[in-house]
Amino acid sequence: MREAKKVLYAAIAVTCSWALCGTSAFAEERSLYERLGGVGAIQAVVTKFISNVGADSRINGYFKNADLKQLNKHLVNQVCQATGGPCTYEGRDMKTAHKGMKVTTAAFNALVEDLVAALDTFNVPEKEKGELLAILGPMKSDIVEVP
Ligand code: HEM
Structure with a gap:
């Protein structure tokens, strides 16, 4: 169960960082x-x-x-x-x-x-x-x- 939670949190972290890459906060760094x-x-x-x-x-x-x-x-x-x-x-x-x-x-x-x-x-x-x-x-x- 604990392992499953860990995987879920990792998946959320990765998804969030991908999502943020598309926002203007990161676009300004081009x-x-x-x-x-x-x-x-x-x-x-x-x-x-x-x-x-x-x-x-x-x-x-x-x-x-x-x-x-x-x-x-x-x-x-x-x-x-x-x-x-x-x-x-x-x-x-x-x-x-x-x-x-x-x-x-x-x-x-x-x-x-x-x-x-x-x-x-x-x-x-x-x-x-x-x-x-x-x-x-x-x-x-x-x-x-x-x-
Ligand atoms: C921020 C403004 C300027 C930049 C960035 C710039 C950039 C350059 C660059 C990169 C070169 C070539 C250098 C080389 O051959 O090693 C050059 C050459 C030259 N620039 Fe400028 N320049 C500027 C302003 C001006 C102005 C105001 C004039 C005259 C009104 C001018 C006249 C010339 C001429 C006559 C050449 C020589 C071209 C040749 O002998 O083939 N430049 N410039």
Whole structure:
């Protein structure tokens, strides 16, 4: 009888922990990478972002000699890694990569606008958008040379 009770309690414990895994308390622990939709979703946003930048006369001059294919790859890996995904960013650090470009604060803000527009194209929710911008925001001081 005692054994039967033990088995019953164990079964309840296991069932409860499975049930709880499906609740939002645990859903919050998913990485930003997962909540964005993984590498495919990040790739779609980055491609749209680069296209927005190319069409943005405020800043597209900075990119006239850029290797857009490489930039696309680096950005996907950078965002994937920074949001907790399984990628490795292999580009240069932000200070070295933007050295001598004389990026202004206005140019930085314009680029962020183009990124937000890309995120909005894919209906990325406010929460995830805010979290991604909070990760990229602190890079500003390494990128802007002309405040
Ligand atoms: C948070 C904002 C930004 C991020 C995360 C970012 C990220 C990157 C990355 C990952 C690279 C590639 C590095 C490498 O090749 O090793 C890069 C290159 C570059 N970035 Fe940025 N960047 C940002 C802001 C800006 C701004 C504001 C501008 C100019 C308006 C800019 C212009 C460029 C250019 C021209 C390149 C070089 C591309 C090439 O030579 O092929 N970036 N950036």
